[in-house]
Amino acid sequence: MGRRKKEPKSTHREKIAAAASTLFMQKGITATSMDDIAKAAGYSKATLYVYFKNKEEIIGILVLDSMRKLYDSISSALVQKETTKTKYDFICRGLVQYQEAFPFYFKMVLDKINIDFENNDCLPEEKETYQIGEKINDKLKDFLISGMENGDLREDLKIIPTIFTFWGMLSGLIQLATNKENYIQSTMNLSKKQFLDYGFQMLYQSIAKEK
Numbered sequence: 001m002g003r004r005k006k007e008p009k010s011t012h013r014e015k016i017a018a019a020a021s022t023l024f025m026q027k028g029i030t031a032t033s034m035d036d037i038a039k040a041a042g043y044s045k046a047t048l049y050v051y052f053k054n055k056e057e058i059i060g061i062l063v064l065d066s067m068r069k070l071y072d073s074i075s076s077a078l079v080q081k082e083t084t085k086t087k088y089d090f091i092c093r094g095l096v097q098y099q100e101a102f103p104f105y106f107k108m109v110l111d112k113i114n115i116d117f118e119n120n121d122c123l124p125e126e127k128e129t130y131q132i133g134e135k136i137n138d139k140l141k142d143f144l145i146s147g148m149e150n151g152d153l154r155e156d157l158k159i160i161p162t163i164f165t166f167w168g169m170l171s172g173l174i175q176l177a178t179n180k181e182n183y184i185q186s187t188m189n190l191s192k193k194q195f196l197d198y199g200f201q202m203l204y205q206s207i208a209k210e211k
Contacts, residue, residue, distance in 0.1 A: 066105030084152035
């Protein structure tokens with residue numbers, strides 16, 4: 001116990017959050033109790049409540065972490081000094097790699113997020129999660145505007161609706177390919193990558209300017 005007292009609070013919170021993340025992936029959020037998390041992290045339940053007041057606060061930490069990882073993935077894709085199409089391919093590839101590395105986070109980042117920050121029940125992590133999401137949207141906005149100015153993308157695109165439409169399409173396509181990988185292989189004779197490449201190109205053509 002003396003060793004734990006010497007460690008910073010953030011170290012304990014990270015250890016608990018990591019244990020919770022593993023349990024959430026295995027059992028689901030609803031089926032995972034604070035008792036389960038305490039045992040998996042190697043803490044008593046009483047000690048667990050020293051670092052987190054409830055399960056919702058742990059979830060808030062994980063969602064925030066997932067948004068940070070997604071921001072890094074998108075940023076690394078868009079920093080490339082390439083053509084609009086190549087940048088789009090980097091975004092798609094980055095999202096696939098993100099989903100494969102963090103499947104649980106990939107689902108969480110698509111869930112509903114709080115925007116009512118006047119509410120006293122709002123967690124500090126929720127506001128930062130929202131702010132990171134806005135930063136991601138800003139980067140995608142710059143990508144679309146740049147593509148339109150370069151003559152690569154349609155000039156009639158409505159930026160924000162396009163961003164959210166593509167979030168839904170790309171994430172849905174990636175999740176579908178993951179869930180139905182065996183079906184896609186057996187009925188279409190396509191690998192997961194081939195199916196995704198086909199879908200990504202179809203989506204790009206919907207916003208590309210006709211040459």
